[in-house]
Amino acid sequence: MFELIKNLTDKFGVSGNEEEIREFIKGEIKSKVDSIEVDALGNLIATKKGNGKKIMVAAHMDEIGVMATHIDEKGFIRFSNIGWVSQNYSLGQRVRFKNGTIGTVFFEEKLDDLKSLKLSNLYIDIGAKNSEEAQKKVNIGDTAAFCGPAELAGDMIISKALDDRSGCAVLIETIKNLPKTDNEIYFVFTVQEELGLRGAKTAAFRILPDFAIAVDVTLTGDTPDCKTMEVKCGMGPAIKIKDGSVVCHNDVRKLLTETAKKLNLPIQYEILERGGSDPGAIHLTAGGIPSGAISIPCRYTHSPSEMASISDIDNAVKLLKESLIG
Amino acid sequence: MDYKNVLKELVGIPAVSGFENVSGARIKSLMVGKCDEIMIDSFYNVIGLKKGNGDNRKKIMISAHYDEIGFLVKSIDDKGFIKLTSMGGFDPKILLAQEVLIHGTREIEGIIGAKPPHLLTPEETKTAVKLVDLSVDTGMEASEVKKIVSIGDIVTLKVPFLELQGGKVSTKSLDNRSGVAATIGIMNELNDKTLKNDIYFVATTQEEVGLRGAEVSSYNIDPDIAIVIDACHGDMPDCSKDFTYPLGKGPAIGIGPNLHKKLTKKLFDIAKRNGVLCQTDVEPGNTGTEAWAIQVSRSGVPTALISIPLRYMHTGTETLDIADIESSVKLVSLFLAALDDEMEETV
Known part of the structure; x- marks a missing residue:
């Protein structure tokens, strides 16, 4: 199983x-x-x-997952949710686009109060140097799933x-x-x-x-x-x-x-x-x-x-x- | 018909939304002898068909929901106190110190406890209680409770049927047993007449959790016209006149985009022509009634809404005037009879 x-x-x-x-x-x-x-x-x-x-x-x-909505000039990707996605659970997670591109989800550092964190304060960093490089891998409208490979913990499965x-x-x-x-x-x-x-x-x-x-x-x-x-x-x-x-x-x-x-x-x-x-x-x-x-x-x-x-x-x-x- | 007795019998039938399987047969028994066929569908909608004799007869659906708001047992703690989840919208404030019936392997009584004023913290005196903070006390230990009560059992309010002055009655579930009483009254009124059209009298289920019984029933019946009978807010102290209607002045006929213009006009005309009391219920959008679901069933159904004014809706002391049920019966019966000759100008 x-x-x-x-x-x-x-x-x-x-x-x-x-x-x-x-x-x-x-x-x-x-x-x-x-x-x-x-x-x-x-x-x-x-x-x-x-x-x-x-x-x-x-x-x-x-x-559930996310969809790229905007790629800024530095290559950072803004996204929208597909299904119910929690901003809190998303923070610091990795996502994988359909073509295999991996990115990390992080937040605008100037935001003092994490309580007011919204998905719109988060972005995906795929390690691109600029917009052009990012767009070679990800286009707006592309979807990504969260990463969380399955592990066994006693009788429990984590994934x-x-x-x-x-x-x-x-x-x-x-x-x-x-x-x-x-x-x-x-x-x-x-x-x-x-x-x-x-x-x-x-x-x-x-x-x-x-x-x-x-x-x-x-x-x-x-x-x-x-x-x-x-x-x-x-x-x-x-x-x-x-x-x-x-x-x-x-x-x-x-x-x-x-x-x-x-x-x-x-x-x-x-x-x-x-x-x-x-x-x-x-x-x-x-x-x-x-x-x-x-x-x-x-x-x-x-x-x-x-x-x-x-x-x-x-x-x-x-x-x-x-x-x-x- | 003695509507007080019909109502008394109707409100004694437990039918929490989604759990009408225990009550469909009792609703059916009230329709026996008042129509040609009675069916109960897979959603426990009870459908009484009065057959017409016309050549091009149409199907008219009269819909009134018989489900009621209530509770389910959500958990039982180590001391035997029971936590509830609500089916349909209760304001938890009205539940303090109420009596309830738990419908387990047998019916048992319980009370929803209220903290004594001496033990309320200053904050608690200022804030409204939430459902999660309320527990039902049956008087029994957990081990005893669990022999009778399981997770998912239904719980209803236990309140008396009060006959107030001036033809008013007060009890639970008048939303919408009053509509069901009116439906049975219409069946009774038309019982010795043969009409041209087929009339489907439907006591529907699961209205309070999302108009679900009406959705499936209207799909199955596929009516040419539908009339929904439900409750609207009666006039109460400290409530806006925009959303409330005086008791004893007749049913409120809904007007707005959810409702068919010609059909609605015909209802007003018939009320006027015959001197039946009625009021106007302005509904700019979603009426929150079964009319909302029925109107968009299949390729669309001309739908009208008649509402019986009801004070203190969704409490154990819902209050109405019997005369408004009688006016509703008169109005809809006359309307159905008039359709024999006036169908073309109605839809």
Whole structure:
């Protein structure tokens, strides 16, 4: 599992530029599914055929990042966020553009009060001597992902983009290990989730499934002096009850809860007071699609050092796999 | 119809937004005998269809949400105190010292505790309390609580149904059980008549978390006309007249870009023609009602909005005048009947 996640998180996939991660995932799964296609937005849809229920399983493959907006005469690059990017988490980090160019993110030194730091006070330094040299490597409109290679720390994995490559890993492992079922299962690696659940919306409309299960990360309440939340790393995958975009359908919640019970898997319940996820778009599609989610507890989400438990991810695979068979 | 009794029954049905699966059947039972077919969809929208007999009959959707704002259990601490997350917009100030019902494996009572004035710090006396600072006390130890209550269980306010003077009633969830009561009243009013058009009476879900039930329901029904019945702010001391409407003067008919001009004019005309009391609710943009979602469903739906004035919205003491429900029923019933002959000039 660690090797797979390391490979997945290493791939470039800033929202709207998911080509590299999509090709990698395609290579991992194409021999294990009956058909595989890419839709107009770039969602990767892999299908295991059957005559039973139509089930959509979604994990988003895009990641947050930045986009170059201006290159000054000295070659420093100003940028805008793609998805929710924290100015605090960005400070002192490295970014990698799609063509491999590495830069460091720093702030205008005259700014006395770091509390008032905004993304507009930050710039990317790619080591260019001037504007001309910078533009040989980076043009405005180019996107970059944060650097944060995967490392193992006990049962925990530390990496960038565990949101939501850990979910992609759950789907990939499920695809590889799922026995033949009656159901028609659409595994969708969605795009542009971080920009507002946009890939899931069009994919759901194309598929019109009977119900949908998404796999994504969720926040936790297990770090020093944090906000109250019952979800903890290492205590099992969480079954989503609600987030800012969806109240999960009780039938899907029940399926997941009862499957976990049957397998005797540790689970938790997720109530996320902020933020949204792919089921938020899916469940409102074309007259309503019952939707639910398995969430992987993840600390430090949207930082280059997100942290999640391998055993939670393994258990999420078991839970998803069995839910699709039943 | 005795609207007090209908309302009393309706507000006794717990239907926290997103958790209407426990209540759809009870809403349905109130529609039985008042239409030709009743369906409950995957979002627990309850749809009563009254079939028309016209040749080119249109589909008219009457929408009133039956979900209510409420809470979910967010965590249970070591001593058994329960923290809540809110579903829909509560002002935490009104929650202090309230009674609640926790809908666990069985229904249990609890109270939201308030710190005694003796123990409030000077800062605390000046600042409004936040939801994270409030806890529900059931009287039980944590181990006992956890046998009955799990994370995600729904919690509702427990308040009496008060009959005030002058035909007013006061309780929780009148937003928008008053709209549902009006919908059932319209069904009742038209029950012995056959109209030309198909009327879909829809008690919708998840309005308070983003108009979601209406969004899926209007997609499925694909109506030619929609009328939304919801609540607007009643006149209250110390509130601007711009956004409040007196009780007992009839429903407020919305005007603005969210609402269809000819359809709205027809409602005013019918009110005037028949001497039904109504008021004008000026809505320059998003009405914050289901009309906002329904108007842009599929290729667009001519939509109108009728609002019942309601004081103290989103509290346990929402107050309205029964006469405004009666006026709403009269207005919409007359409108639906008039469409038999006046459809062309309406949309």
